[in-house]
Amino acid sequence: MENKVIDKDEISEEIVNLVIARLETMPSNVSVSIGDTGSFTVEELIKSVKNRDEIGEKIIEIQISYLRSLSKIQEQENDTPNN
């Protein structure tokens, strides 16, 4: 797996809303530590994603990379011939 750089302009409102919806499923006791930028609550992450600031962009990148890795696995499974 590889973390692909995602162009900010490529990301539609729909994707941003999808990321927010995913973050909203996280419990409120969770804190996310992102290097030396700090530790963030779920609420703060959602705000950052909405504002499209540096942290928000990183969270979008992480979630999109994960969803892409899932779709790759699905493609590989579909390509595998049945024995």
Add this chain to the structure above:
Amino acid sequence: MILLITRPRYETPTHYLFHWAEILVMEAKKRGWNVLDLQKEKAKRNEFQSYLNKKSPDIVILNGHGNAMSVMGQDGEIILSTNDGVELLEGKKVFIRACSAGLSLGREAINKGANGFVGYIQPFIFLTDKDSFNKPLEDVLAKPFFECSNQVGLSLIKEKTVEESNTDSLRKYEEKIRELSHSESKNSFLLPFLVWNMSSQVCYTPKTNQ
């Protein structure tokens, strides 16, 4: 055999790194290693580079904040960078658990003769349970992140090669990802972050750097 490890502790991320890295210290001691444990105020540039120079450790493990070019010790002091001390890593197996040090510092370590390097080319991310701050080793949200990354150090301490240690760690990631992907898992929201760290982990050796 000698292990040199840094464990700064001055805010939440380093508090977690400090405690989870203690598992590596304990394992090394259990196996009879001489452990040079530079914790808290001892995780400073002069002390670290002096030990690196004079004690000639077999394994060097750094925990802390970092960026492409450098790694920090206590209170954010730069203890190692591409233009300060990297040549002291010659002949050593190196694991840097810090953000992005795999981008330049890891490559430079190999160029300067390090035996191997494992690190990250993106920010190292982990989740915690705010209610578990005082018991970081019992924090079920942090556990997968630190168990997977700790595996690099544990395998190195078992005298495996840098490549084998990286492979063991990636296997641990796969195992945790499978567990969290189970439909009954309550913590599947950890998956994107765990996959992120796994994808960001790199392993360089003199062979791969050619």
